[in-house]
Amino acid sequence: MTDAAIERPCAATHRVEVPALDRSIECREDETLFAAARRAGLRIVGACGGRGHCGSCMVRVLEGRVHSDGEGPHKKWLRSCCVQPRSNLAMELAPRSLAPVVRADVGTGGDAQALPLDPVVAAVELAVEPASLQQLASDGDRLHAALAALPSAAPSPNIDWAAVATLPGLLRRHEWRVQARLQHAPAGPHRVVSAFARPGAPLLGLAVDLGTTNAAAFLIDLAGGQRLASLGLENPQVAWGADLISRINHAITVPDAAGQLRRAAVQVIDALAHDLTRAVDAGVDDIADVVVAGNTAMQHLLAGWPVAQLGRAPFVAAASEALDVHAARLGLKVDAGANVHLAPSIGGFVGGDHVATMLATESHWLQPGVTLVMDIGTNTEISLVRRVGDSVRIASASSPCGPALEGGHIGSGMRAAEGAIERVRIENDELQLQVIGGGRPVGLCGSGVLDALAAFVQAGWIDGRGRIVAGRHAAIGEADGVRCITLADEAEERRRLIPAVRFDQNDVRAVQLAKSAIRTAVKMLAAEAGMDELQIDRFVIAGAFGAYISVDSAVAIGLLPPLPRERFLQVGNAAGLGVQRMLASRERRARAAEIARQCRYVELSSRSDFQKTFLQHIGFGS
Structure with a gap:
């Protein structure tokens, strides 16, 4: 299978068949299977961006010859980012290496409780x-006359230039009746007719939580305040790396890479808008307002702003205030007159998504005492809030811990999808696994990674320094020269189809780095406030990932401080709730901007004691 004799690949092109997906792609001899798959839109996982570090893009060559870099000829499963074709091929993707399309649920029928409503956009039905x-x-003049005749007539608003083009056709198709959409200016009381629509058209808004790994969106009825539907998709930017730094490096070193990343962000928002409106029998042109919250890098990439300055000290944003732009200028396929509101950022990589989290959790951190609000993810964002009387002080920081805690950069890691191990226990020295969907295990998702590591440490299979202890249990062995613990291994006849699920020494190190980065941020923010982390009164854990982890496991491995269990509160996707509130209410947008200004950003990596604190928490006895 491996042709090591070929040292200088030529530019010949070969066809690569993927029978299980009924797909075929073209791959040149001077590019990897991973790069060709990404170029062709095949959603293969690549947590490290195709640099050969993580092992998340595994494939098995069924037919044909390949040249592999660093992959031994005995291996059945190869890293696709290290393999180039030397003939036409047939290949199979490992189940955990195919990125799932849908990550969250679609829900229709609305929430029981409506959002407080004071939207930027309102609709009026007019007879002209x-x-x-x-x-x-x-x-236009006759439309102004119809607006002036309304009972609550205000000074007649101007008509947006782009909206004028749609007015004649709508009036004549609908017997001189039309819906006018009135949009408040970003600053001041003035309004403008931003768009026209058919009579009786729904007035919808789209709230987007643009995460590094996943994007979640919520469709809101701006006339009644109900959430009509919600959906989550994987952010297609993961094809260029699971972490922010990989994407920033790609954007500044590869021609048109920034454009590719911007188009990928637009693509996922368009897909969310399309699927959500279809779920409620509406159209994308019924979306009259959009709010997007993401970390600083995500918002920069969507807006098309430069990111080079974000990738190096002192990690400065191009802009941090809330900004508004026409959806058409970004290329979003919603109502032509819709506005896109980008949430304000705080500093560094602490972006609009954390501001949205703070907005949604305000009732918790405004209580007297000390509250820590944390959104665990690829880029973990943390705020320490101290309230004494009427005085509220907020210090914020980010911890770029990478995707290991979500299953990325883990050899057998995968998204939280069917087949993922989500819970691990050791009872009577035997492994007990809980698998999403109840079927065969094919990998470990984030909550399973934390559970597994905590169980291994508590059972003595991994020592306090993070070393897997040889001979401690039959599950401990070696694979490809690396010590590992095997959680699930199929019989030989199935091993060809599903790789074994293992947790090896490299995985332990990846989690150690991630958990130490987070714990260091907690410790140093507390020290910044002149206190110890054990004095924190409330520990609010936000984010979809944070909702599913075992707090006990996180404390056991030293990710979280050893506080009493009742001090921890898991609140789910608070950023999603916060961005919905910004969409539904002008007052909440103003409050979000106020919170962002109130937060003081702290760059932890520049502190003299950062490295010492980080090393103190790298082990499992801290």
Whole structure:
């Protein structure tokens, strides 16, 4: 299978068949299977961006010859980012290496409780006097007359230039009746007719939590405040790396890479808008307002702003205040007159998603005492809030811990999808696994990674320094020269189809780095406030990942401080709730901007004691 004799690949192109997906792609001899798959839109996982570090892009060559870099000829499963074709091929993707399309649930029927409603956009139904030889005023003039005749008439708003183009056709198709969408200016009381729609069209808004790994969106009825549907998709930018730094490096070193990343962000928002409106029998042109919250890098990439300055000290944003831009300028396929509101950021990589989290959890951190709010993810964002009387002080920091805690950069890691091990226990020295969907295990998702590591440490299979202890249990062995613990291994006839699920020494180190980065941020923010982490009164854990982890496991491995269990509160996707509130209410947008200004950003990596604190928490006895 491996042709090591070929040292200088030529530019010949070969066809690569993927029978299980009924797909075929073209791959040149001077590119990897991973790069060709990404170029062709095949959603293969690549947590390290195709640099050969993580082992998340595994494939098995069924037919044909390949050249592999660093992959031994005895291996059945190869890293696709290290393999180039030397003939036409047939290949299979490992189940955990195919990125799932849908990550969250679609829900229709609405929430029981409506959001407080004061939207930027309102709709009015108008009956316009028909044009005739006796009434020769322009369509716009007659529309202004109809607006002036409304009972709550205010000074007649201007009509947006782009909206004028749709007015004549709508009036004549709908017997001189039309819906006008009035949009408040970003600053001040003035309003403008931003768009026209068919009479009785729903007035919808889209709230987007643009995460590094997943994007979640919520469709809101802006006339009643109900959430109509919600959906999550994997962020297609993961094809260029699971972490922010990989994407920033790609954007600044590869021609048009920044454009590719921007288009990927637009693509996922468009997909969310399409699927959500279809779920409620509406159209994308019914979306009259959009709010997007993401970390600083995500918002920069969507807006098309430069990111080079974010990738190096002192990690400065191009802009941090809330900004508004026409959806059409970004290329979003929603109502042509829709506005996109980018949430304000705080500093460094602490972005609009954390501001949205703070907005949604305000009732917790405004209580007297000390509250820590943390959104665990690829880029973990943390705020320490101290309230004494009427005084509220907020210090914020980020911890770029990478995707290991979500299953990325883990040899057998995968998304939280069917087949993922989500819970691990050791009872009577035997492994007990809980698998999503109840079927065969094919990998470990984030909550399973934390559970497994905690169980191994508590059972003595891994020592306090993070070393897997040889001979401690039959599950401990070696694979490819690396010590590992095997959680699930199929019989030989199935091993060809599903790789074994293992947790090896490299995986332990990846989690150690991630958990130490987070714990260091907690410790140093507390020290910044002149206190110890054990003095924190409330520990609010936000985020979809944070909702599913075992707090006991996180404390056991030293990810979280050893506080009493009742001090921890898991609140789910608070950023998603916060961005919905910003969409539904102008007052909540103003409050979000106020919170962002109130937060003081702390760059921890520049502190003299950062490295010492980090090393103190790298083991499992801290």
